[in-house]
Amino acid sequence: MIALAEDTEAKVSACENAVGQSLTSQQSRPIRPLPEVMAAIESCASLPLEDAVTTPPEAYTSEEYYQWEVTNIFHREWQCVAHVSQIPKPGDFLNLDLLGEPLIVVRGKDESVRVLSRVCPHRGMDIMPPGFGHEGHGVAESRGSEPNCGHTRLFLCPYHAWTFELDGKLKACPEMQQARGFKRDDHGLMPFRTEIWRGFIFVNFDGQAAPLAERLSEMNVDFGDWHSEDMQVIIEREWDCPFNWKVLVENFMESYHHLGAHAKTLQPMMPARDTWNEQERDSYVRCHLPFKEALVAEWEAMEKAGGNPFGFPTIQSLADWKKKESGLFLIYPNFLTFVLPDRVVWYRVQPMGPHRMKLLTTMLVPKSTTEHPEFPEMLTRETKMLIDFHLEDMEMCTAIQRGMRSLGAQQGRLSHLEMSVWLMQRYLAARGRGSWPAQDRPAAPAQR
Ligand code: FES
Ligand SMILES: [Fe+2]
Structure with a gap:
């Protein structure tokens, strides 16, 4: 176990206290029956992005809707359980x-x-x-x-x-x-x-899902450049999360919140305004988070001088543009990764009920990185980084779930920078119709 810095330890224990308190918080908002919740999701999903509204609160709080998801989504789709x-x-x-x-x-x-x-x-x-x-x-x-x-x-x-x-x-x-x-x-x-895709081990409970490799042939070309199948898991950290699995997925996939939750950490590096989504696909979502130009120039100079601007050695085989941004991938419904020029970060999402999930935050690097003479120091530093910025998200997600339970919950409007939240609505609605996004409706275009 890697020793954490004192300030990180203190924040982790504050987070654990908040989690405990949230798990006992009350549902005060009345919950509509399942057919009404499904109809409300379908109606959000049919709005154009410019008119998009947030997902109905019951999608995050209804026991009935959660049971529907288990049967109609989780048992039918592929769930990632481990890395080789x-x-x-x-x-x-x-x-x-x-x-x-x-x-x-x-x-x-x-x-x-x-x-x-x-x-x-x-x-x-x-x-x-x-x-x-x-x-x-x-x-x-x-x-x-x-x-x-x-x-x-x-x-x-x-x-x-x-x-x-x-x-x-x-x-x-x-x-x-x-x-x-x-x-x-x-x-x-x-x-x-079971199917292994790019080193990730997936399971399908009902045994009927289409082969993953077929569904992800397009993503394979893009994500394949990181060669995650040859990587090693170097950090795993488990989190007990008092919120619905979609709160986390949506938080992971939109970068609008860099402006608030990560104002001092991620926003200076990857400004929310520059982030964008690729076109809608039936099986996955892909977002781009370009680094600030001034930083790219600084990092290139650092790399020429033999440094490691990203923390671990840069993966040299990546195309140049992939060294100038971070990226997010969601394979529906809950496989989450973000990629950096030196690593892949994978979040294992285990839904446990409408108000609870277990999360494993996991970092992978090429084997050569683990053989670097300074790897132990790099690992300590990057472990702290992974925990620190995840704590910022834990705080937000924990509070959001309390909001979804309350009488004060409203359906807000979405920014264009939250396209992923709207895409999730379109996924849920499509599964409600027994289809997938972009299969029975025209695909939403890319933001660039
Ligand atoms: S040996 Fe397993 S339940 Fe009896
Ligand atoms: Fe975040």
Whole structure:
């Protein structure tokens, strides 16, 4: 664990207190029934950007709408659960609970990555239950500082000691010889459909989603330049978030708030006014955040003199224009990354209810960066940076959720710099029609 600077520690603990308080805050605003909420979203989504209004408060607060999202969005779409560098060797695994599903992401003896249910096929025990003082996971040993990462030869259910291979097949089960017709092959851990795209491991719960690689062929050309498949996760930090998942997605994808929330940090580097969105697409959103011209000139000079203007060494294979801006990508519904000329930052968003989500802020760099002699110092500095500016967002998102619950919540107007918020409305509305953006309506044009 990297030691944090004192001021950052103080801000983190203030944030944790605020999170605790927010989780108990009341819903005072009445919530309309689901069909009315869906109709209200559809009506926002049909306005042109110039007339756009904010998303109805119930989209962030209604239990009924959240359940609709789980069934019609999250179970049907691809959810990103890990990066390949987090389970580099056969037997390495990582656990997470996603939408109530206890999952293991594991690299098998055949090097394949699988996402398996942790629910034992015998009596439904979680084979690696978090908490309760269960003394470890049998044959598994923990890996690194993360309690949910480990290495093992096989999985052992702690209840009646059934064991499973890394691919989920039942290996052994004691005292089952009298169970008539029992066949071990029928009783493995349930596998979920998995696809690896650019090093990111995705899972699809209903097994029906179109292959990601097909849906993202256009994004692959652009995002592919960072070669995230060869990168390493170097920082992960978990946040308990007392707000709806869309509050975070919208906050991540619009840079209008640089003017307020990041007035001293990001705004001087990437002024809100210069940010812009590409044309609407069915599967993803792409925004550009150009750096201030004066800074670009300064950084180019610094780089010529052998410095690292962005914190880590610049990725030299990137096209020149990609060294002059930051970029945001959203793969619908909740895969978020921002790219810089030296790194990829990934936010793992795990919705937990209308008012809560878990977030993992994760940073990836090329392997060569981790071998740089000054890497430890760079890592300490950049960890602080990642936490500091995320704290600015935590403060905003926490307060926004309280606003959405209150009688005072109104539907405001959107700036053109909030095009991503409007695109999210168009995504939600399209899913409500059983379609995707730009498939059954003309695509919104690029802002440049
Ligand atoms: S519930 Fe897992 S072995 Fe019985
Ligand atoms: Fe922000």
